[in-house]
Amino acid sequence: MMSATNRFANCSISQCHRPSVRGGACQICDRPFCCVHDRKEFHTCPSLSEISEEEYQQLGYNEISELHQRLDVAELLKRASTLNAGQKCRYESRDSDTTGFIVGCANFHGRIIFDDQTEWLIRIPRKGFNEYPRQLIEHVIASEFATLKFLENTQVPAPKAYDFGLASDRDNRIGVDYILMERIAGRPWDYGDKDKQSVLESVADILIELSKYPFAQAGSLVIEQGDIYISKTASNRYVHLDAHGPYATDKECFLDICQQYLDLIADGQICPKWPQQAFAFYSIFATHVEEVSPSTNVQDFFLKHVDDKGDHILLDETGRVTGIIDWQFAQCVPAAEAFGPSYVTADPARLQSADAGLTEDDQRLANILRGKGSASLGMMMERDELMRRFRNGISDLDSKKEAQHILRGLLAVMGRPQPEDIVVWALEVCRQDHRWPSLLSLSG
Numbered sequence: 001m002m003s004a005t006n007r008f009a010n011c012s013i014s015q016c017h018r019p020s021v022r023g024g025a026c027q028i029c030d031r032p033f034c035c036v037h038d039r040k041e042f043h044t045c046p047s048l049s050e051i052s053e054e055e056y057q058q059l060g061y062n063e064i065s066e067l068h069q070r071l072d073v074a075e076l077l078k079r080a081s082t083l084n085a086g087q088k089c090r091y092e093s094r095d096s097d098t099t100g101f102i103v104g105c106a107n108f109h110g111r112i113i114f115d116d117q118t119e120w121l122i123r124i125p126r127k128g129f130n131e132y133p134r135q136l137i138e139h140v141i142a143s144e145f146a147t148l149k150f151l152e153n154t155q156v157p158a159p160k161a162y163d164f165g166l167a168s169d170r171d172n173r174i175g176v177d178y179i180l181m182e183r184i185a186g187r188p189w190d191y192g193d194k195d196k197q198s199v200l201e202s203v204a205d206i207l208i209e210l211s212k213y214p215f216a217q218a219g220s221l222v223i224e225q226g227d228i229y230i231s232k233t234a235s236n237r238y239v240h241l242d243a244h245g246p247y248a249t250d251k252e253c254f255l256d257i258c259q260q261y262l263d264l265i266a267d268g269q270i271c272p273k274w275p276q277q278a279f280a281f282y283s284i285f286a287t288h289v290e291e292v293s294p295s296t297n298v299q300d301f302f303l304k305h306v307d308d309k310g311d312h313i314l315l316d317e318t319g320r321v322t323g324i325i326d327w328q329f330a331q332c333v334p335a336a337e338a339f340g341p342s343y344v345t346a347d348p349a350r351l352q353s354a355d356a357g358l359t360e361d362d363q364r365l366a367n368i369l370r371g372k373g374s375a376s377l378g379m380m381m382e383r384d385e386l387m388r389r390f391r392n393g394i395s396d397l398d399s400k401k402e403a404q405h406i407l408r409g410l411l412a413v414m415g416r417p418q419p420e421d422i423v424v425w426a427l428e429v430c431r432q433d434h435r436w437p438s439l440l441s442l443s444g
């Protein structure tokens with residue numbers, strides 16, 4: 001029987017009617033597989049960890065070559081020139097310093113260099129996006145563009161955005177999905193201590209600036225005829241979620257995200273290797289939503305960079321922050337989350353462990369916020385790390401053991417007692433839900 005839960009894709013094994021695992025397509029052949037058929041015995045491609053460095057580089061090179069077969073460079077240069085007062089420009093696929101490609105996990109960037117030496121980037125989603133529904137991809141692109149346009153009217157140092165286009169649009173002659181944006185000079189922060197004070201000072205300034213722009217709903221930004229407004233959420237940084245919302249209250253927002261995750265886990269689309277731990281994780285959030293959404297006196301929502309892991313911050317040679325990049329998936333979220341501890345001050349290893357609690361850097365950022373006269377933001381920054389744990393989730397792990405640590409960490413942040421056996425405890429939580437039969441069939 002087909003389930004009612006929305007699917008990104010169906011399993012590519014013939015006669016299999018299960019949904020594909022979200023974000024689980026084979027990185028060699030691109031085929032999507034369900035939670036059963038992603039095992040070795042059904043599919044012979046090696047995993048990325050099994051191929052050599054040369055083979056890995058060849059894969060990336062092939063992808064970028066394929067992308068350039070679709071990209072119409074002449075049309076791109078024509079468009080860029082038109083948008084920049086007719087100034088002539090040229091295209092380079094590689095960076096000038098490193099001669100490597102400017103490429104992240106999710107996007108490739110080509111350079112557009114104008115005669116006056118100013119530089120723009122064309123940002124193009126990588127092939128990993130192909131497994132997502134077109135409508136969702138298009139919303140993510142349109143929303144990132146709107147976010148950058150919104151930021152242009154603030155003091156947040158983000159790249160200026162000049163244009164975006166969708167491959168499905170017949171008027172788009174460039175041939176790919178893209179955003180055209182300013183290239184901000186600078187090197188990504190390497191998380192080093194040397195520049196940390198300067199980085200945290202800038203992060204504090206940016207949080208204070210964003211706190212001046214409240215929104216009435218939670219969701220992601222879109223722009224229509226110059227008007228920027230809140231629309232559905234642009235998925236999340238794992239691209240697990242459908243575009244839902246916008247939401248009028250923080251409670252509504254958290255509950256809907258929890259229910260989406262619970263449905264997806266029970267359907268085998270997320271966390272197929274530790275479904276019960278993952279299900280218990282979101283069940284606990286859903287049943288304790290009052291603690292998750294503290295009734296602060298701030299009812300508004302604020303823009304948040306959802307992938308603020310440090311390398312989104314560019315610095316000049318002196319360590320001064322030149323810009324904040326990679327605003328893909330940005331959302332307007334409740335104040336407690338917008339100004340609470342995030343990735344930039346997290347200890348990544350600790351975040352994946354049972355060892356919950358604020359870090360020294362969380363505390364340091366809270367103090368800087370207070371020092372800059374923002375006592376209320378300082379207070380939110382040192383409240384607890386519940387929202388950071390919620391958004392970090394329980395999917396991006398190597399083993400079931402780690403999932404168990406994450407669950408224990410969650411209980412610790414919530415101040416709940418630690419069960420003797422976390423596996424049995426999770427099982428009991430799952431059993432109380434109407435989706436238990438589906439969950440049981442996954443682990444059976």
Ligand SMILES: [Zn+2]
Pocket residue numbers: 026027028029030031043044045
């Ligand atoms: Zn494959």
Ligand SMILES: [Zn+2]
Pocket residue numbers: 011012013016017018033034035036037
């Ligand atoms: Zn299958």
